[in-house]
Amino acid sequence: MAKENSPLNIIILGGGIAGLTTALALTKYAPASRPSPRITLYEVRPEPATIGGAVNLTPNALRLLSHLGALQEIRANNYGKECGAVEVFDLYSGSKLSESSFRGPEGKGLGNPPFTALRITRGESLQGVLAAIEKHSNIKLICGKKTTDIKEDANGVNLTFEDGEIVSADILIGCDGIHSVTRLKHVEPERKSIYSGICNAFGFALRRKTASGAYEETHFETSGMNFGRRGILLTSFHDEKKDSIYVGALMQVPEIASRDGWKARGADAEKTRQDILERYAGAANPLINHLIEDAQDLYLWPVFTLSKGGKWATDRVMLIGDSAHAMPPQGESTGIVFEDGVLFARCLGRWMEKNDGAPVKEAFDAYERLRRQRIDTAFDESQSVVKTVNDAGWLGHRIKLTIVPWYLWWTRSYREAHFIEDVTTSDLNY
Numbered sequence: 001m002a003k004e005n006s007p008l009n010i011i012i013l014g015g016g017i018a019g020l021t022t023a024l025a026l027t028k029y030a031p032a033s034r035p036s037p038r039i040t041l042y043e044v045r046p047e048p049a050t051i052g053g054a055v056n057l058t059p060n061a062l063r064l065l066s067h068l069g070a071l072q073e074i075r076a077n078n079y080g081k082e083c084g085a086v087e088v089f090d091l092y093s094g095s096k097l098s099e100s101s102f103r104g105p106e107g108k109g110l111g112n113p114p115f116t117a118l119r120i121t122r123g124e125s126l127q128g129v130l131a132a133i134e135k136h137s138n139i140k141l142i143c144g145k146k147t148t149d150i151k152e153d154a155n156g157v158n159l160t161f162e163d164g165e166i167v168s169a170d171i172l173i174g175c176d177g178i179h180s181v182t183r184l185k186h187v188e189p190e191r192k193s194i195y196s197g198i199c200n201a202f203g204f205a206l207r208r209k210t211a212s213g214a215y216e217e218t219h220f221e222t223s224g225m226n227f228g229r230r231g232i233l234l235t236s237f238h239d240e241k242k243d244s245i246y247v248g249a250l251m252q253v254p255e256i257a258s259r260d261g262w263k264a265r266g267a268d269a270e271k272t273r274q275d276i277l278e279r280y281a282g283a284a285n286p287l288i289n290h291l292i293e294d295a296q297d298l299y300l301w302p303v304f305t306l307s308k309g310g311k312w313a314t315d316r317v318m319l320i321g322d323s324a325h326a327m328p329p330q331g332e333s334t335g336i337v338f339e340d341g342v343l344f345a346r347c348l349g350r351w352m353e354k355n356d357g358a359p360v361k362e363a364f365d366a367y368e369r370l371r372r373q374r375i376d377t378a379f380d381e382s383q384s385v386v387k388t389v390n391d392a393g394w395l396g397h398r399i400k401l402t403i404v405p406w407y408l409w410w411t412r413s414y415r416e417a418h419f420i421e422d423v424t425t426s427d428l429n430y
């Protein structure tokens with residue numbers, strides 16, 4: 001383990017949103033009394049992949065990105081579209097049923113300082129975080145490295161890469177996503193990913209213009225969830241220009257046995273389009289059909305999940321983000337990942353500050369005590385989303401339409417408490 005005045009040597013596997021924000025948090029929440037940790041991020045791809053759909057960064061997520069210096073980069077580049085509420089519509093009548101609002105009591109957002117939400121592509125959110133990373137000389141990002149072996153002992157962790165290089169560190173943080181090598185090769189090999197039964201088929205459609213030259217009207221302000229009998233279709237702006245609309249169809253799709261099978265199924269974009277058109281037939285607003293017809297580069301994203309619970313850590317290795325707790329989308333997934341990174345970094349910072357010879361596992365345990373309940377609850381919520389997406393008859397659809405506004409009303413104060421919470425100052429009990 002690092003001596004008192006030498007920096008803690010940390011390896012993070014995975015240059016996705018969890019890995020990058022955890023690196024920022026570890027830098028920010030390291031105690032001033034100790035040298036900054038030396039952090040090396042290893043990403044398996046040749047560069048961080050900026051593909052993906054549009055995610056909603058909730059107020060708690062924006063607050064943390066602001067603390068980490070990444071929101072400033074996102075704003076400076078004008079990425080994303082501010083979102084005051086996610087509105088819920090019945091696909092067949094077009095009527096608005098309810099909304100999940102981020103506007104807060106004075107319309108400026110939730111919390112202090114107030115934040116609303118931001119709908120942004122996964123790629124642009126990653127670009128913002130990467131720009132913040134570049135400002136820290138203690139963080140190094142190395143791409144194109146495939147891990148073949150992970151070993152730990154009382155002195156540290158050793159990683160072997162496919163090219164034969166072996167690197168060591170005091171601790172390893174696995175931020176390598178749902179199919180995490182850190183988990184599957186080291187922490188809990190038995191905990192494999194499971195197909196959730198739903199896919200997100202998504203693309204971006206350029207907005208059509210009417211004869212007068214104006215853009216076709218949208219029924220939503222920024223983001224609308226359109227509930228149909230056979231899935232939920234998310235339609236949303238994702239940048240200030242509002243000339244393109246993100247279309248994401250959450251729908252039940254039978255399992256395909258292999259990864260190659262999923263790839264082949266996803267490669268047939270026209271089949272995916274026909275499938276979505278058929279599933280969302282009968283929409284009251286013709287815009288829905290236009291968006292599905294026009295969506296470019298339709299991508300089929302099978303939603304994999306991990307079992308609830310599971311093991312997150314060994315003595316020197318910790319899992320953060322999807323590698324620990326991938327779950328179907330429940331509206332706050334990205335914020336949950338930022339919270340993971342910040343709380344973990346604060347616990348580790350506390351351990352570094354104490355510097356009393358206790359094993360680093362003490363900090364890992366403190367983090368798990370803070371996190372388990374929140375993650376378990378989010379997991380249960382995500383199962384309700386899966387049920388809502390599943391195919392239903394007309395009666396089932398009517399029941400869903402009755403329950404959803406009630407559910408949003410019932411859970412509002414609980415959701416808002418999370419949106420307001422600032423985990424940079426919350427009690428660690430450690």
Ligand SMILES: Cc1cc2nc3c(=O)[nH]c(=O)nc-3n(C[C@H](O)[C@H](O)[C@H](O)COP(=O)(O)OP(=O)(O)OC[C@H]3O[C@@H](n4cnc5c(N)ncnc54)[C@H](O)[C@@H]3O)c2cc1C
Pocket residue numbers: 013014015016017018019042043044045048049050051052053054122145146147175176177178179180181182200301320321322323329333334337
């Ligand atoms: C390319 C891509 C596109 C996505 N698109 C969507 C989307 O459209 N909608 C959605 O809801 N979610 C999407 N996700 C998932 C979403 O990003 C995550 O659910 C969430 O943000 C949690 O982030 P994470 O960093 O824990 O995991 P991820 O975002 O999955 O990031 C994991 C990172 O680790 C890297 N990695 C994997 N294995 C290794 C290894 N052995 N060594 C080093 N690095 C490794 C991956 O390349 C990736 O960069 C996408 C993920 C990826 C990787």
